[in-house]
Amino acid sequence: MQKLKYERPYIKKLNTGMLNKFASANPAQAFDAIEGIPVKKLIEQYGSPLFVLSEKRIRHNYRAALRAFNTRYPKVQFAWSYKTNYLSTVCQIFHEEGSWAEVVSGFEYQKAVKNGVNGSHIIFNGPGKKREELLAAIENNSLIHIDHFDELYMLMELAASSSTKPRVAVRVNMDTGLYPQWDRFGFNYENGEAWNAISKIVQNNKMQLIGLHCHIGTYILDVAAYTKATTKMCGLAMRCAKDLNNPIEYLDMGGGFPSNNVLKGVHLQSADSIPSVDDFAEAITTTILNFGFEKDKLPLLILETGRALIDDAGYLLGTVIANKRLANGRRGTVLDFGVNTLFTSFWYDHQITPAQGTSTHTEPMTLYGPLCMNIDVIRENINLPVLDPGDHVVVHKAGAYNMTQWMQFITYRPAIVMIAESGETHLLRKAETLDYVDEMEQTPELTKSKAVEK
C-alpha cells in the first residue's frame, strides 16, 4: 500500500471579529516548474540554492519596452544597464536585441568591450572613472557622461593631448518632486551648475558635447517625475542649441523604472499601483514631442532601463534546512540561502512560494537564511504552507541586482542557469568552490612556518 504524503501536524487559532476587507487570503499555490522544467529536477542537477533565468522572458520584456517607446517616438535606443546583471550571456542577449551597453566602472567597461560592443555604443556613466579608463573610452569613441567638475577638468586635460575629440554628455540632477532628491549624480540643474558645466565644455572646444543625461532615482512609482525631468532636459537641450549653437544629439533619461516586486514598507502595494513601461513612455515621449523641437531635429532618446527588463526573468530556488519555534511561539524557518545570496531581500518583500504540493493550511512564519548573523532575514512575516526540511521554495522576481550584488560571505555563491527559448537549460555560472575563493589569496611564508610549528 502506498503511504500518504506526510505533513507536519499543525493547528491555527481562528480569530473572529469584523469581516476582513481583503477577504480570505489566497492559499500559496505550489510553483513546481519553471517554463515546464520541474524545480526538483533543476535542484537535483545543479544543486541548491540555484538562480534560474529565462531567456524567453528577457527577450519578451525587452521587446515590449522597446515597442512602448518606438511606437510613440521615432528615435529610441536602449542601453543595457550592466550593474543590474552583467552575466555575459545576459548582456549578449540584450546586445543581440539591439541594446547598447551602459557601464559605471572600468570593470564594467572592460566587460562590455569583451562582449563585443562597439566602443561608440558604450555609455560610460558613474562617479568614479579613473584616468586610464577615461583614456580608453576616448580612444574607443565611447560616450562619456561627466559626473563632476574634477572629471571634467581631467577630461579637458586628456582631450588637449588626444587626437580624438571625446564625445561627452553632462549628467544632470534636478528636483523632480521626488523625495529624497537624488543629487549625487552629475551637476545640479536648479543652482546653475549643470549650465556652467555645459558652457565650459562648449567653450573649451576640445570635446564634443552631444548629450544630456539624468538618473533621477530608482524604483520610481510616480510617472510625473519623468515628465518634470524630461521638461528640464529638453529646456537645457534647446538652450544649448540656441545660446551656444551646440545642438544636442541625444537625451538619456537613465533608469529608474520599477519592476513588479513589492517594496518593503509600502502598504498594500499591488500590481495596479506600479506604472507600466507604457506609462513612462507616454510621459517622456509626449513631453519631448510637445516641447518644440523641429521635426528633423528631435534628439535621440536613450533609456538605461535595467530592473524592469530582467527582474521577473529571474528566480532563486532554495531548500528548507530546518524549522524552529521562536520565543513568542512563531514559526521560524531556516532556508539554505541568505541575504548574501538574495541581496534584494533588504529592499523587497519577495514573493516566495513552495515548490511542491501542499495542503491549504498556512502558518505565519519568519524566513531566515543560513548565516550566523542576526540580519539574515529573508522575510520577516509570510504566510506559507507547512514546510518540512528538504522542501523546496521558489523566490520570484530575483533577476535584477542579485547576481551582481551578491556577496561571497560565509557561504559560497550558487550556480546560475538559464532556460533557453528552446527549453534547454544551460549553466551560466558554476557554483563557487574553496579553490575559487582561495585563488586570489596569498599565504606569506611567515604564517606558513607558524602553522607548521603547531
Added chain:
Amino acid sequence: MKLKKNIATSESGFIFNPSTGDSFSANGIAAGILAEMKSDKTEQEIKTGILARYDVRPEQLDRDWDDWMVQLKEANLLDN
C-alpha cells in the same frame, strides 16, 4: 500529554475550547492525532499508526511531535 476533557473536536479539524471560547483549525494529520488523543491512545501508539500510514521517517516524526506538544500547550488545550 492528555487533552483537556472538555475540548470539542470535529473530523474536519475544527477545535473548540469551551472554557476560553478559543477555536482552532487543524490540518488533516493534526485532526487525526487529536481524535486518537481523545480516545486515550498513548504517544507511542499514535506514532506507530502515523509511521504505518504516512511517508515519514521516525526521527522527523519525533521532532514534529515535540513541536506538536508545544503548539497544544500554547493553545491551552492540554491537561496540566
